[in-house]
Amino acid sequence: MNRNAMYGLMAEFDSPEEVLAAARRTREAGYRQIDAFSPIPVEGLAEAVGFEWTSVPVFTFLGGLLGGCTGFFMCWYANVISFPLDIGGKPLNSWPAWIPITFELTILGGALATVVAMLALNGLPNPYHPVFNVDRFALSTTDKFFLCIKSGDKNFDLQRTKAFLEGLNPHGVFEIEE
Amino acid sequence: MASEGSRKSGIAVRPDPLHGSDPILAPGQTLGSVTEKISSIVIGKGNTTPGWIFGAFISFCLLMLLNTVITLLAIKGVGIWGINIPVAWGFAITNFVWWIGIGHAGTLISAFLLLLHQKWRTSINRFAEAMTIFAVMCAGMFPLLHMGRPWLFYYLLPYPNPMWLWPQFRSPLVWDVFAVSTYFTVSLLFWFVGLIPDLATLRDRATGRIKKIAYGIFSMGWRGSAAHWARYEFACILLAGLATPLVVSVHTVVSFDFTIAIVPGWHSTIFPPYFVAGAIYSGFAMVLTLAIPLRKYYHLQNMVTERHLDIMAKVMLATGIIVAYSYVMEMFMAFYSANQYERAQFVERMTGQYAFVFWTLITFNLVLPQLLWWRKARRHELTLFVVSLIINIGMWLERFVIIVVSLHHEYEPSKWFMFFPTKWDWATFAGTIGMFFLLFYLFIRFLPMISIVEMRTLVHETSETGPHSSLYPVPPEA
Known part of the structure; x- marks a missing residue:
């Protein structure tokens, strides 16, 4: 894989309620390979990104x-x-x-x-993950909430997905390098 | 409800209408501010203050004293202590029971109160758990040193050996090995799991390269993914569910060390609940002994509020009453049983040569803590600090009375001998106190002493947009 391959797109939000609403809308829009990152556990967020149960x-x-x-x-x-x-x-x-x-x-x-x-x-310990390539992601352990749509999703299209994420009223949208 | 305009301003703690000016978290704090406040104690500049260095140095000196004692013990044997037959257990086992009892409050706060959804535990659970781990480390040393040949400790474990021998699985002393080692392992796991997201926060906020790498390794690449959180929270609840019966079982097994023997003053069915209550009593006293200086020195009054002190004092009061009931019932049963040896034991405790220890214990454990019935005393830092120290000493004396006084006055008068501690008895005890405090000093310098994640969650829950906001509707702004 080349160095600048795309892992996905990431949108930043201010509160758990915003990222939860955004995750639900993303799933309704047909995206399946999504993930959300938060500094605190958010009730319902795991279900909203497609997590069903844990063993x-x-x-x-x-x-x-x-x-x-x-x-x-x-x-x-x-x-x-x-x-x-x-x-x-x-x-x-x-x-x-x-x-x-x-x-x-x-x-x-x-x-x-x-x-x-x-x-x-959880796949831990895992020293490297592409999401860490986004500089703003360091705030995900302080007070920012992130929603990510992976490039492997069948509906993923750089321009359209970016426009979709921007329509969710985020703080910013970032590309994640592999 | 909050207006749309204020919702956008982010997450901030607001006054709690139920408790008004007496919240568990002072208003105005945000996710960012609590993160900044707690993590700056660890990774901020200039935090190795003279006070910290002084305290850590004193503790280090005491730890070196412990090293000296252990070396001497290895050379000369347990004869350096005051123990002999019949008082073979002396200070070592007194200290063991005392230390392990102190640990119990930490697990109670982190596990039991988590299951009961007690929000106030959030700001004290991390350092209470650290206290548990360090106290169990100190406790575990005593039985090993007391063996006289600590390097043969592995005889206690069921390992394949050429003598084809097994430990005596019917003995409470072997149960103790399993109970204490399980307790230490589970406490450490629970503590570490709780630390993982906080270590990730420190990794992301640290500026130095060494700190970044160290916190990075221990945070194991945590990235706060939603599915990770779901499994993480489930695992925490499961661990709490496992740790709660564990903590009760540990001091129960410790009490079996006594009750299963037939020594007058030991052979009693009240011991397991009595020991567990006593453990929580002394544990909360130690939590307060640590919390009161910590919140003052590191300006954590916004997070460890007066209400925390008040609640912990109430827990001490309640467990203190259970302990008082146990003392009374123990004495009543001795007289009611009409067993002359039991009766003689309790008369000896109250009027014998160790009577001053017994009456000091009654004063420290039963009389003085009654101060806590007054709200003012529960909220006055200095009073509460002094009471917590008194209870710590009282609980140590309780174990001394149970162990030494019972052993020195068994069935036959020909076996009645006094126990006098030597300077090395005191040095061993002081040494473990040094070890405990040195570990604690290192802990507050290198790890977040309050759980950052749980504080953030609490900020969110008590904020305007939080899940409980509908419980306390805010009146529309004028």
Whole structure:
């Protein structure tokens, strides 16, 4: 890909309400490959750019399940199979004593899976991304909101898309170099 | 409703009609102003003030004292401390329980109050979480040092070994290993996840190349994409949901270290809730001990308002009453049980050779904090600061009474011996305080001590155009 290839077009807004309205209109206009960037989480914005659901909680559940099973199995295996000690005929599988470790490892597994899944699904860490090529984009972590239409969209046409974005009454429209 | 004209002027906090002059966020702040205010403490010029250097230096000296103690401990063993049979636990375990209890308030603020949608937590949760992590680090050192051979700590873990041995999974001391290490890991994860967008803000605002690169690496390329935010917020809620039962379980397991033994004064079913309440009590005291000087020194009164101090004081008052109830019930059960050893233990606590410790504890933990019933005391910085210090000391004495006083007066009179701390006992404790404060000094210098993202969200929510604006309609301007 050559150095000046186009990643897309980006429009800048002042408030979450403006970028949300703009994202909805962009989607109504038929664009599908869009993304929005904001300094705060904006309710409804992810849905407006086509995000449907996240599988993070599935991973949390699986991680927790795996952690819990590991904890219980480890205690049971150590005391019943690997190193059984008969203490006054008490049951080897004294399961109430395994509960604290089972519980702690459930939480540990769930938390690790949550964080790893969240980062992996977000594609982070990711040191380079074309949006960082726009100078004004540094303000997206302070108080500006951005809406981006990617050049891969089937309706993308530099002139028409630019005109469309300008019609959304933004602060400015920028081209994003690849 | 706000007019179309004022809507265009951007996002700014407006007075909250419900709380009038007593808001959780002073009016007039914008997304940009809170970002600027918090991040400038970290990346602005001239922030390594003489006060910061002085405080950090004192803490550093104490940390070096800790190094000295650990070296001596490695050479001579735990005999440098005052511990012996029967009081084998002494200061080390007292400090362990005290430090880990302090950590609990941070998780409570960051996780439990997030689930309950308590907005006031926003401006204190970041440094409360940092406090948790540093306190757990200090706590975790004590059991390891107390082993006398800390380099063999891995014996506590289930690792494959040629002796074919396992840790004793029926022992609360092994449960403690799992509880504390899970607690530290989850607290660190939660803290780091919360920091990611703030690190991105610092990356974008930093001017120096080294700072840009360092913050850039740790922000992992965060760009605030809408889908990222959606997953991020979901993950935060899930982590909060995991951390809330975790924090309760940790001090419960710590209390099992005592209740599962049959020592008079330990063997009691009230310990788990009593320990958790005590942990939150001392934790909030430590949050206030840190918050009051911080807001004054860094001029954060607009964000950590008087209302925050008031609410935290109320939490201390409430948990203090639970703790008081536990003390009374513990004593009542000792007498009601008609067990002569339990009774003797409590008579010894109140009238024995450590009685002055017990009565100081009652004064510090139960009597003096009753000042907080007065609104004026809850909002007076100096009073509240002194009360929070008193509670910190009181809670330390509580653990001393539970551990040392119980052990020094067990069943047989032939096993009644006093424990006297040596200078190295005090040095170890002072050393961990130094470590805690040095880490905290570094934290406030290199990381945003208030969550920038959550403050921005709060600004938006309390602004005219925010999602809750219809809850507090603004009267039309005259």
